[in-house]
Amino acid sequence: MTKITVVSAHGMDWVWRSGGTILKYVKAGADVTVVCLSMGERGESASAWSEPGQTAEQVRAIRLREAEKAAAVAGVELRTYDWGDYPMVIDDERRLEMVRLLRELRPDIVLTHGRKDPNNPDHVATAQLVESAAIWARAHGRMPDAERFVVRQIHGYEPEFPEFCEFQPDRYIDISDVAEQKLEMMRCSSVQEFMIEVYEQRARYRAIMAGLFLGRRVTHAEAFESFLPAAGESF
Numbered sequence: 001m002t003k004i005t006v007v008s009a010h011g012m013d014w015v016w017r018s019g020g021t022i023l024k025y026v027k028a029g030a031d032v033t034v035v036c037l038s039m040g041e042r043g044e045s046a047s048a049w050s051e052p053g054q055t056a057e058q059v060r061a062i063r064l065r066e067a068e069k070a071a072a073v074a075g076v077e078l079r080t081y082d083w084g085d086y087p088m089v090i091d092d093e094r095r096l097e098m099v100r101l102l103r104e105l106r107p108d109i110v111l112t113h114g115r116k117d118p119n120n121p122d123h124v125a126t127a128q129l130v131e132s133a134a135i136w137a138r139a140h141g142r143m144p145d146a147e148r149f150v151v152r153q154i155h156g157y158e159p160e161f162p163e164f165c166e167f168q169p170d171r172y173i174d175i176s177d178v179a180e181q182k183l184e185m186m187r188c189s190s191v192q193e194f195m196i197e198v199y200e201q202r203a204r205y206r207a208i209m210a211g212l213f214l215g216r217r218v219t220h221a222e223a224f225e226s227f228l229p230a231a232g233e234s235f
């Protein structure tokens with residue numbers, strides 16, 4: 001069984017950027033775990049803060065409910081941390097927690113943010129966390145009591161502003177058959193509703209390249225950028 005771990009800075013990042021791909025894998029019988037490091041209560045919840053007397057705790061609770069609803073639609077396990085946002089501070093203790101998590105979950109594929117995102121330092125911090133934890137997870141001498149693990153695939157999902165982030169996709173996943181279900185996942189958010197249009201349009205655009213390579217009609221696709229080279233017996 002394919003195991004996938006998705007590491008998301010904020011509550012719904014993973015839904016916009018990889019919800020369709022996750023749905024495809026779940027349908028194919030994969031075991032998918034989504035990890036949210038924070039709920040994005042401070043930086044990505046503008047409309048919730050228009051309520052008088054609003055607090056970070058209340059916004060976090062709203063965002064958590066949204067993420068839980070989306071995870072239920074997708075049929076994935078959701079694990080959440082409360083590491084804060086804007087800024088998200090990643091220290092060595094948190095890196096070691098990610099090492100522990102990778103060694104526990106032992107994913108075949110890791111999805112996370114791309115390495116560059118000048119518009120959102122939390123996304124960059126998350127990508128750096130995953131990359132460094134993946135290196136530490138394979139180290140024999142780091143937490144030697146926990147069985148070491150080699151992460152073989154890390155794919156960065158598409159940022160909101162791909163040109164600004166120098167996003168260079170090298171994988172296109174055809175999500176045409178789950179586009180409706182992804183829409184249902186996206187609609188679990190009341191706080192970031194505008195993102196539905198952004199990523200619905202993006203999926204239609206990425207479908208052009210996916211359709212060209214696949215030689216068939218593709219209506220929706222998601223794009224990813226690999227962090228790691230591949231090794232095998234052949235290309």
Ligand SMILES: [Zn+2]
Pocket residue numbers: 009010013040044120123
């Ligand atoms: Zn985010």
